[in-house]
Amino acid sequence: MSRLLVTGGAGFIGSNFVHFVLRETDHTVTVLDKLTYAGNLASLDGLPEDRFRFVQGDITDAALVDELTRDHDAVVHYAAESHNDNSLDDPRPFLDTNIIGTYTLIEAARRHDTRFHHISTDEVYGDLELDDPARFTEETPYNPSSPYSSTKAGSDLLVRAWVRSFGLRATISNCSNNYGPYQHVEKFIPRQITNVLRGERPKLYGSGENVRDWIHANDHSSAVLTILDRGTIGETYLIGADGEKNNKDVVELILTELGQPADAYDLVRDRPGHDLRYAIDSTRLRTELGWTPRFSDFAEGLSDTIAWYRDNEAWWMPQKDAAEARYRAQGQ
Secondary structure (H helix, E strand, C coil): CCEEEEECCCCHHHHHHHHHHHHHCCCEEEEEECCCCCCCHHHHCCCCCCCEEEEECCCCCHHHHHHHHHCCCEEEECCCCCCHHHHHHCCHHHHHHHHHHHHHHHHHHHHHCCEEEEEEEHHHHCCCCCCCCCCECCCCCCCCCCHHHHHHHHHHHHHHHHHHHHCCCEEEEEECEEECCCCCCCCHHHHHHHHHHCCCCCEEECCCCCEEEEEEHHHHHHHHHHHHHHCCCCCEEEECCCCEEEHHHHHHHHHHHCCCCCCCCEEECCCCCCCCECCECCHHHHHHHCCCCCCCCHHHHHHHHHHHHHHCHHHHHHHHHHHHHHHHHCCC
16 A cells, blocks of 8 residues: 555644654655645645655545546545534534545545545544543444534544445544644644643633543554554554543643743633543453554643744734634633
């Protein structure tokens, strides 16, 4: 599988995967990305021209998708509308991209018998109580709670149905919350980091008790490559790095790392339908495929991420004011 087509490769998680693949393997990569507000060509700067190509286009464009799929050994499908708040304001783009886009891709992969890997999220499982010792597994029933997570759940089910009905050579991974370089400043961790770097106070939703299971984007990338190489067709693998932290602890770690008082943040109105807790059990991935994360210490990975945003202000500054204006309009 030396020729990879990566959808959404100019976005946060996709661009990290592209960098990882070109750094760690001899594969060639074509990125297909629509370049919505969440895509950024600057995230793909410096890649080797002899092994990398960028195509601007929509994954719902059946002719373009068919042409590109035909010429590649595998499709790694990152492209998605993924911001929960945006899905509450206008669900339609989430249906178009996450459902129709995935359908378009798996039909092309079926026609050309192309290996397919589908990137999904732990949010399809809903949430867990804060004091619940359980974690999500591959057998956890789906219970999505937003237009975003419900469309991702729908796309997962499409892939599973195409495996069973048509023999699609596909795998699925559901990953916990990612952090790391190239993440849009609308997201929780980069928003707080860039606020502090600009001399502004971080914003914490509600009481800050909501828990996320964090994983560095490089670890997500290594897991996806492992599944692509060694995963069993038709299987789902959960990707996580045992990084459970509540939002309050994350904000305080960011402030401390940047030399500020740990309590120098403001509480803002909670998000509608804010899931309480996510937690991933990645036993299958670790035991069956031998994968382990590099950043098993969240504080180490967070420090690495803070350093990236400190050193790359030119990347995130152009998007910062617009993102904060949207949050102010929402009272957040």
